[in-house]
Amino acid sequence: MTIRLGVNIDHVATIRKARGEKHPEPYITAKKALEYGADSITIHLREDRRHINDNDLKLISSIKSIPLNLEMASNSEMLKIAIKHKPDFVCIVPEKRNEVTTEGGLNLKRYKNKLKSTINTLNKYKIRTSLFINPTISNVIISKSLNAKCIELHTGKISNQIKKNKKFANHLKKIKNCAKLAKSLGLEVHVGHGIDYKTAKILSNVKEIEEFNIGHFIIGESIIFGLKKTISRFKKILK
Numbered sequence: 001m002t003i004r005l006g007v008n009i010d011h012v013a014t015i016r017k018a019r020g021e022k023h024p025e026p027y028i029t030a031k032k033a034l035e036y037g038a039d040s041i042t043i044h045l046r047e048d049r050r051h052i053n054d055n056d057l058k059l060i061s062s063i064k065s066i067p068l069n070l071e072m073a074s075n076s077e078m079l080k081i082a083i084k085h086k087p088d089f090v091c092i093v094p095e096k097r098n099e100v101t102t103e104g105g106l107n108l109k110r111y112k113n114k115l116k117s118t119i120n121t122l123n124k125y126k127i128r129t130s131l132f133i134n135p136t137i138s139n140v141i142i143s144k145s146l147n148a149k150c151i152e153l154h155t156g157k158i159s160n161q162i163k164k165n166k167k168f169a170n171h172l173k174k175i176k177n178c179a180k181l182a183k184s185l186g187l188e189v190h191v192g193h194g195i196d197y198k199t200a201k202i203l204s205n206v207k208e209i210e211e212f213n214i215g216h217f218i219i220g221e222s223i224i225f226g227l228k229k230t231i232s233r234f235k236k237i238l239k
């Protein structure tokens, strides 16, 4: 099985917002990421539109060659938007207005009914839906009962441990157990949050994981390693 790589381009929109102008454009980044080997593109349309905006979603979802994964909160506004733009995939995430990034997985127990209804609607529109969950066995079982097609396991904790060179075996075990159970229940297993090269390498050995969704680290590395090309282009112009 080849593992798929989904690239989250929210931070491109964050950089654009720093100037309030058009550059850098998320839809061009999306096209380039696919040209360079990404398997899908993720954007998170947040309630506060702090980075990706409605126009980005409209534009990117209209380009049929872009396999699009829309991250969204489970509420009626977002559901309407998803039905209108029909991304290929939806990942339902919890959303808090003041968080810097998605801090944890969904509270499935608390929002069971609402989530089930959202998933059933998305299923009707043939939009593959995943639930962003903390890696616990009960979350996997509930995800199945809510008719989700996939789960995305929140890898924030294991990623942090690995970055700090601290013990991570416990976190890895939880992810492995969840991945195994999910696969046996017919759920596709994805992972995301805080993943860098080292964490990707470790998690790539968990054979049930089919998709990695990575944003911050890819955009950060791209800035560092894209400098060479951009600066030499300026040097040529300024000669």
Ligand code: PXP
Residues within 6 Å of the ligand: 008, 010, 044, 071, 091, 093, 101, 102, 132, 152, 191, 192, 193, 194, 195, 213, 214, 215, 216, 217
């Ligand atoms: N997957 C989900 C569901 C997320 O919310 C995020 C963060 O937006 C990511 C993956 C990507 O996380 P990171 O930017 O830390 O790689």
